[in-house]
Amino acid sequence: MPSHKRVVTVLAACCAAFVLLAAAAPSASTAAEAVQEPAAEVPENPIEATEESVRAGLRVYGRFCRSCHGVRGDGRGQNPSPGTRPANLVDDEWVHGDSDGEIYNVIRQGVPPNYDMDAWEGRITEDEIWHVVNFLRELAARSR
Ligand code: HEC
Numbered sequence: 044m045p046s047h048k049r050v051v052t053v054l055a056a057c058c059a060a061f062v063l064l065a066a067a068a069p070s071a072s073t074a075a076e077a078v079q080e081p082a083a084e085v086p087e088n089p090i091e092a093t094e095e096s097v098r099a100g101l102r103v104y105g106r107f108c109r110s111c112h113g114v115r116g117d118g119r120g121q122n123p124s125p126g127t128r129p130a131n132l133v134d135d136e137w138v139h140g141d142s143d144g145e146i147y148n149v150i151r152q153g154v155p156p157n158y159d160m161d162a163w164e165g166r167i168t169e170d171e172i173w174h175v176v177n178f179l180r181e182l183a184a185r186s187r
Contacts, residue, residue, distance in 0.1 A: 085144035092177035100178025
């Protein structure tokens, strides 16, 4: 084989390998990202748990949460969706994280995959979610 032809063959082989690598790379890195994806950012509670905030939280809770989670927050509401078990919000058990920010995220985003606990983002304001978090802390403290 004349030497320039060999060079072309080698180049072609190199190119093919490169194209294969390039094609394989994105899917490999996407898979890695899916595995390593960090949990949703956990925000700090920006709203002080004043009496006013707790009272605002009580109002939101009474309208939107009590039917499932109960007057006392113990998960025994009058009207849960059939076959679901609303969480007790005044015990020490937080299945989805016990910081204010994690509770905020659950209320905002709901609980996948079934969303028996709905996402409230867009239906109540961010401030209202924080007020409810403050209210739940107060409710838990009082039920001890
Ligand atoms: C239709 C019934 C329903 C309504 C209304 C509802 N929830 Fe829930 N909630 C659930 C269920 C069911 C779960 C348990 C979800 C799971 O873990 O699979 C839950 C879980 C939660 C959790 C997680 C508790 C933990 O242990 O981590 C929080 C916090 C919560 N709800 C707060 C609220 C707030 C605040 C409202 C009102 C804005 C609300 N929920 C309205 C049914 C409801």
